[in-house]
Amino acid sequence: MGEQVPSPVQVRLDELHARVQLNCEGEVATYIPALGKADPALFGLALATHDGHVYESGDTGVGFTIQSVSKPFVYALALYDRGLNGVLERVGVEPTGEGFDALRLEPETGRPLNPMVNAGAIVTASLVNGDDWGQRFQRILDGLSAFAGRELRVDHEVLASEERTGDHNRALGYLLRNAGVLEGDVDKALAVYFRQCSVVVTARDLAVMGATLAGGGVNPVTGQRVVGADTTEHVLAVMATCGTYDFAGEWLLRAGLPAKSGVAGGLVAVLPSQLGIGVFSPPLDRRGTSVRAIAACQELSARFGLHLMRPVNRTAPVLHRFLRGDSLSSQRSRRHAEREILQANSGQIAICELQGDLGFAAADVAVRAIADGLDGVRWLVLDLHRVGRAEPVAVDLLDTLVGELRERGVGTAVAAEDGESPVIAEASFRSLDEALEWCEDALIAQECPPSERAGLDPAAHVPLGEQDLLRDLPAEMIDVLTPLVVERRLAPGEPLFEPGDRPDETLYFVVSGGLIAQQVSGDEVIRMASMGPGTTVTRLTLVDDRNPYRIVAEEPTVLQVLSQTVQKRLEDEHPQVVEALHWAMARGLAARLRQADAQNHALLGSAVPVER
């Protein structure tokens, strides 16, 4: 398929926009005269996702003054600059049950009840960093711009209109200074507030600003951190309880989205962690909220399932896979005796791959499942490669679990990005395969009878006659073969076989040391498998145009090599030896294939049952 597929979300957003456009109720605000000129047909609807994708429908590029929608963002800046308690001293966080222009101040402290009513917003604007009012406004303008991800400006016509008609707000200013919560020149404080309200934004801007609150303060489009995650938690909580004044309760009940509206017809709504919605449509209801914004958000919430209190993600699987050693083994070529030990004791190794973000609930499910699933286990591989973010509580719970396991004789190997485990464990590795190999080595060392220990030692020297591939061949065949193989020595790092090579040799017996197989693609080298003394590398499994393997010595390594020329001679002189070799190779390959197929099946089918 070459052609671009239209986005299903865009399709639905456009349909919804067309429906809501038909709603012509409400009146354009006139109490600031410059706003009265707005076209009541304008309607922009934008949705910005946590990963910075922005869907837009209608007039999402039309500028309008932000008005009260600025309040939560300036509150965020003040919280970020002053800290929660520094702001709470001057502005409360309780809903008023009254309108945006509520005069009521808290009797004991003189604080305005919350930062979403004008009185609270005027004090909040005075609390952002800045040595003077000019610097404070610049901080506000820069902050709003960072939330939006573009440079915003002030509409001076609306500003002049606001200033001419701002006497109620001036009265609030003097009441606030009288109560001791606003300091300095009231006119200058009001000038900052009026300019803040006159900043021009679009519905798209509001969506991105909302998504920045949703994402813990990082603008998902620009990647810039604007405020901290604690700050956005607090701002969203206040938007939830106070964002739409005396309509806050019913708004949260119906739309289920913390939100803030403005008198120019703008509205921002936020689903924490997920998305921001920006709406612009000038006609307002009697409480001063855009009629189409209310309709669009409630319908979006219902159709897209966005209610904050909705039960969702209960089944998001935190266990990607939870397997035992019988369904997954490392890519180390094992000797027959080692394979037998691993098979007989496969239940002693457990492999647990976690995934997703680990917050409390996910970590709780994970530690419970692990603790309940370790019957008979002595070694645990904990693979964290698929974990996005592990919150402190998750690291703490995993640390505690690993510590408890250690006391019970269970060793844990962690596989994590760059081998850097956030959890304290016995060992940590870059890959699941290496972690699993470590567990297998430990298991073999523990279970191996003393008599065989020497032969399974990775430092062992395994002469031709004791090689695994030849173990069923009669002694006279070994005697035929012995003078025909050639010794070859490799230094650490020396390649035996480069991608694309088609060498003359057909069989390599590892006598001592060890080889690793690497897959090379561009600069990337991936460790695919490893082979120790007593195992065999055959050209048969390596030569493939699609698999550019490199075989390289991991340490000083001695091989016995059978060349194709010698094999040809053998075919004429001792066909039964070649026949026996091929049969042994086929048998070995079949065994490995069975294991690989079983592993494939385990990997494909090992979905952890979804909780219902």
Add this chain to the structure above:
Amino acid sequence: MGEQVPSPVQVRLDELHARVQLNCEGEVATYIPALGKADPALFGLALATHDGHVYESGDTGVGFTIQSVSKPFVYALALYDRGLNGVLERVGVEPTGEGFDALRLEPETGRPLNPMVNAGAIVTASLVNGDDWGQRFQRILDGLSAFAGRELRVDHEVLASEERTGDHNRALGYLLRNAGVLEGDVDKALAVYFRQCSVVVTARDLAVMGATLAGGGVNPVTGQRVVGADTTEHVLAVMATCGTYDFAGEWLLRAGLPAKSGVAGGLVAVLPSQLGIGVFSPPLDRRGTSVRAIAACQELSARFGLHLMRPVNRTAPVLHRFLRGDSLSSQRSRRHAEREILQANSGQIAICELQGDLGFAAADVAVRAIADGLDGVRWLVLDLHRVGRAEPVAVDLLDTLVGELRERGVGTAVAAEDGESPVIAEASFRSLDEALEWCEDALIAQECPPSERAGLDPAAHVPLGEQDLLRDLPAEMIDVLTPLVVERRLAPGEPLFEPGDRPDETLYFVVSGGLIAQQVSGDEVIRMASMGPGTTVTRLTLVDDRNPYRIVAEEPTVLQVLSQTVQKRLEDEHPQVVEALHWAMARGLAARLRQADAQNHALLGSAVPVER
């Protein structure tokens, strides 16, 4: 490991309980005299998870009267019985900014402002189903019991005390009847309300009740549905804005958990989708909320990261795997020519496995990723086995996408539980493997040159000389072999090979029809692979004590069979034929092993990059 591992969450909960126990501030309530007898040292803390696990610390089994903590649960019952609008007619949902005993009614409607203050709760109790007051109270007692998951009872001593000292509530009752929102006998309505407040619960009960709200109305311990998910959304929204009266704003800001407190020292807090917390400790602060409950919830929220507005789960991966046909192929044994077609065109097949619950955000990410990742694709496998719950919006978005793909010539095969796809697609199957086989068959049919089409037809007849295994053998070897193989016919469903069989035959050439390999464990039969005309089954890959394969004919099938006895004779008379056979088998096995290894690697390493 045999010994039980202590739960890390339990360890942390006990530590927190011990710390908070030391807080001895607050006073036991005395306005209902019977409550004044409570032991101020009592402190129970319980946490119930979405999957019904309950952690308990301290006095979680001590009974106390539920008091105002009953309000959200009875509100849930009323909403469930009357519908949202039926209840909103009588009780508002706006925060009052006042205490539990607020007298204020809404001027225009006479409604109490919300159901969390006493006035609203008295009206709410009158709205649950029941022909008379006795039935209504029984409905409330049964409902609270269902929320708790056990049969609750009334404390008659506290009830008598409530009734003796309930004049403020009686006054509210008459004001409410005067305003026209409470109907019938005020004394009887109050009697229901007093009895509701006198129901005895424990901290554990409150945790389970909260978890029931968190989980959309299904009690996670008993599995019983108590109310609907729409109802719990509405109840939790009202708890968030009004649950702790004039402390609601600061509570939501600091703890970030919808909650409700009671004067006997109980408190329930809820993290939607995730958990319920129940606390009991009698000493109250000046606003009537348990001091230790506030401390415990705020500390739990901070330490466990439970704030409702916290940015979490942004990275939960919705794409489990997104592969192309070059890294995953079906378990159908393919003829050489088929394999060549599949290899040359592997980019035309895409396999997308989704996982987790699909709400809006997850489905949005999924449809975007799929649409962006289909360059050159003609067939898409959509595997939904790992999807827990697909919300309507997710099904709608996937349907739209599949429809758009269809118009662009991309066919979609869905793999889902029981083959029942919630998404409308070209085909649906029980397993990913069958869906993938369907795509491969379609690709082969499309790309196969007309000259070869007959040979690749699943209904083809492939004589010995054209069998894939023998294609490099010289004609004279085929001539040696032909009279030695024996024809065998199988009816549909007839087994060739039962688990554990060790038959005399070593090679089976499929001439026509088809075989499937099944893994049998207990009653469960899993389709592992399939083999059509021209492919070979060798005993070598089947005989393994650990893999109890059954090979069975899928349709009328003709085989050519080489027995061990004949092979022994061949070894003596024509060793070069046996040698060539073994070599061909080894080569075939090596190719399959390479493919299986590559597939394993793709499956192990195909983590979709986590979004940052």
